[in-house]
Amino acid sequence: MSTSTEPTRSRAGARADRDTHFEVEQFYYEEADLLDAGRYTDWLDLLADDLDYWMPTRTNRLRRQQALSVAARGEAAFYDETRESLAWRIRRFDSGMAWAEDPPSRTRHLVTNVLVRHIDPEENADFTEDDLLVRSAFLVYRNRLEREENVFAGGRTDILRRTPDGLRVARRTILLDQSTLQAKNISTFF
Amino acid sequence: MTSTIEPQGAATPAPRGTLRRPADLARNIDVSGLVDTEGGLLDRVIFTDQQLYRQELRRVFAPSWLFLAHTDQFHKPGDFFTTYMGEDPVIVTLDRDRRIRAYLNSCRHRGARVCRAESGTTRNFTCTYHGWSFNLDGSLASVPNKDGYTEDFSADQWGLVEVPHVESYHGLIFGTWNPQPVPLRESLGDMAWYMDAMLDHDEQGTVVVGGVHKWVLEGNWKLAAEQFATDWYHVNMSHASALMVLAPSGKKPKDEVVHRTGRQYSDGNGNGAGFPVHPKNRFDARTVHEWMDYDALRARLGEARVEGPLTNGHATVFPNFSYLPVNGSIRVWHPKGPDRMEVWAWTIVDKSMPPEVREAQRLYNLRTFGPSGIFEQDDGENWSEVQAISHGFITNGVALNYQMGLGSEREDGRYPGTTSELYSDAAGRAFYGRWRELMNTPAWHEPAMRSTNE
Numbered sequence: 263m264s265t266s267t268e269p270t271r272s273r274a275g276a277r278a279d280r281d282t283h284f285e286v287e288q289f290y291y292e293e294a295d296l297l298d299a300g301r302y303t304d305w306l307d308l309l310a311d312d313l314d315y316w317m318p319t320r321t322n323r324l325r326r327q328q329a330l331s332v333a334a335r336g337e338a339a340f341y342d343e344t345r346e347s348l349a350w351r352i353r354r355f356d357s358g359m360a361w362a363e364d365p366p367s368r369t370r371h372l373v374t375n376v377l378v379r380h381i382d383p384e385e386n387a388d389f390t391e392d393d394l395l396v397r398s399a400f401l402v403y404r405n406r407l408e409r410e411e412n413v414f415a416g417g418r419t420d421i422l423r424r425t426p427d428g429l430r431v432a433r434r435t436i437l438l439d440q441s442t443l444q445a446k447n448i449s450t451f452f
Numbered sequence: 453m454t455s456t457i458e459p460q461g462a463a464t465p466a467p468r469g470t471l472r473r474p475a476d477l478a479r480n481i482d483v484s485g486l487v488d489t490e491g492g493l494l495d496r497v498i499f500t501d502q503q504l505y506r507q508e509l510r511r512v513f514a515p516s517w518l519f520l521a522h523t524d525q526f527h528k529p530g531d532f533f534t535t536y537m538g539e540d541p542v543i544v545t546l547d548r549d550r551r552i553r554a555y556l557n558s559c560r561h562r563g564a565r566v567c568r569a570e571s572g573t574t575r576n577f578t579c580t581y582h583g584w585s586f587n588l589d590g591s592l593a594s595v596p597n598k599d600g601y602t603e604d605f606s607a608d609q610w611g612l613v614e615v616p617h618v619e620s621y622h623g624l625i626f627g628t629w630n631p632q633p634v635p636l637r638e639s640l641g642d643m644a645w646y647m648d649a650m651l652d653h654d655e656q657g658t659v660v661v662g663g664v665h666k667w668v669l670e671g672n673w674k675l676a677a678e679q680f681a682t683d684w685y686h687v688n689m690s691h692a693s694a695l696m697v698l699a700p701s702g703k704k705p706k707d708e709v710v711h712r713t714g715r716q717y718s719d720g721n722g723n724g725a726g727f728p729v730h731p732k733n734r735f736d737a738r739t740v741h742e743w744m745d746y747d748a749l750r751a752r753l754g755e756a757r758v759e760g761p762l763t764n765g766h767a768t769v770f771p772n773f774s775y776l777p778v779n780g781s782i783r784v785w786h787p788k789g790p791d792r793m794e795v796w797a798w799t800i801v802d803k804s805m806p807p808e809v810r811e812a813q814r815l816y817n818l819r820t821f822g823p824s825g826i827f828e829q830d831d832g833e834n835w836s837e838v839q840a841i842s843h844g845f846i847t848n849g850v851a852l853n854y855q856m857g858l859g860s861e862r863e864d865g866r867y868p869g870t871t872s873e874l875y876s877d878a879a880g881r882a883f884y885g886r887w888r889e890l891m892n893t894p895a896w897h898e899p900a901m902r903s904t905n906e
Contacts, residue, residue: 319663324569336811338663340824347819350697354826359692362829441570442794443667446832448824
């Protein structure tokens with residue numbers, strides 16, 4: 263059998279190409295840059311209006327009950343946010359009286375292990391195959407006041423929506439690799 | 453159960469089959485001069501000294517009722533939750549007779565933990581070191597190579613060490629190592645009236661949101677316990693940014709929020725609770741507010757409670773259990789040495805709440821309290837800051853001020869027990885008065901002669 267033209271192959275669920283990987287990585291670096299600079303309001307512009315931003319707690323469980331080691335929706339979470347609630351959290355930093363960040367911490371958001379696939383609309387009906395399902399790893403270093411140090415390591419699973427203005431984070435699930443949080447608070451974003 | 457404690461100076465050799473612990477290992481310091489409840493002064497050394505800390509574990513934590521878990525965490529036999537009493541690891545579980553029991557989470561053979569999961573369901577607890585296995589009732593079920601022991605070995609003497617008294621109050625489970633405690637309800641006294649404002653909205657009581665927020669703080673446990681007992685004062689300054697965000701204008705909180713009046717309860721057992729009585733004193737999620745049937749609540753709990761501790765406030769049940777009624781936040785400040793604590797916080801909701809109201813309460817709590825909450829972020833900053841500089845020799849010797857509302861404590865006829873003003877250190881003084889009393893009182897395990905294998 264032969265055809266004169268290559269059939270249009272569906273990209274649904276397929277690994278994205280090199281240019282797309284580069285584009286996503288640059289997007290993440292821009293995000294990290296804004297967060298490290300404390301430019302939270304500008305960071306909000308990279309988030310979609312229908313954002314779902316979720317960072318569940320994790321628990322040490324017996325091996326046979328590992329399925330329960332990540333808190334379910336509706337259970338304890340460090341973040342369970344909309345774009346609106348993130349804006350609400352961010353407004354407090356502008357008050358001049360948010361002592362947990364005054365003087366401000368020094369943070370460095372590192373993002374790596376970026377794996378990009380096209381969305382399969384059969385699995386994510388709210389999205390098209392132009393949108394991207396991205397897994398990444400992060401390491402966030404925080405140094406505060408004289409000698410306080412925290413390392414937040416974990417993984418993220420995002421859905422990035424392609425819009426006329428560029429990529430926007432529409433879904434983000436953050437898994438911190440800790441059960442007991444090894445920090446006195448979380449005053450940054452991931 | 454515990455090693456025998458000898459009076460100092462005694463040198464009788466221990467008979468075979470018992471151990472004797474020399475009293476020198478647990479020298480006690482008279483703390484009378486470190487707390488001045490009349491003058492409202494506190495010596496900062498009580499936050500930093502290692503020897504005082506060890507004495508706290510022996511004399512404050514061991515004999516007191518300590519919060520363990522919520523009854524809603526246990527539905528079928530074998531459901532378990534692991535936590536701490538002081539620094540002692542314990543397993544709380546539902547046994548085959550559906551009775552909530554608690555055991556020291558330490559194998560009787562070589563001392564490893566027999567359960568290293570935080571929660572779950574199991575048929576037994578098996579030590580991963582040598583394989584000693586324990587039933588849900590704490591009894592020793594099996595010992596590998598049992599033939600290696602002599603005929604004297606009796607499994608019934610080597611069960612898990614059980615917490616002798618476990619009682620619950622409106623869903624909150626407490627335990628104590630004290631073999632002859634004042635019953636829980638009696639020890640709560642008038643404090644129970646204030647607790648009911650959060651726990652007893654209707655017949656159905658409360659349930660717990662799945663999961664526990666756990667985080668570490670570089671601060672002495674008393675800094676947090678004391679604040680939740682006595683400190684509305686810090687709200688306007690420490691939480692200025694959060695109040696601003698919550699204010700309708702988004703700029704600054706209304707004067708009526710800042711200039712609140714209210715009452716602060718305290719008692720001789722060290723419990724404390726403060727609450728504004730301004731009619732518009734709510735901070736909480738609108739969905740929850742609109743769902744509440746205030747007429748029914750007034751009929752059940754009375755107007756004084758509905759206009760006060762039901763809608764807002766803070767509280768500590770001595771020594772280290774605290775809660776925030778408006779958030780449904782309940783928490784334990786686990787001591788981890790003089791300079792560190794671990795905070796474990798649960799969210800509770802009324803069982804009668806429909807799902808969307810429960811969800812509103814949960815989201816409101818996680819966005820305001822817990823390690824990422826816009827209020828609690830700043831609390832963590834304060835406590836670690838106080839602790840960080842407390843070891844300086846001169847700093848450590850400068851007395852702290854607990855004088856607000858000195859002499860204002862009285863019975864006002866509206867609120868049970870003794871109350872002071874909303875802005876007051878009265879419950880702080882009572883908290884440290886109770887602490888001083890326990891620190892200077894030999895606990896049951898000190899004069900008693902108990903052997904390991906009695």
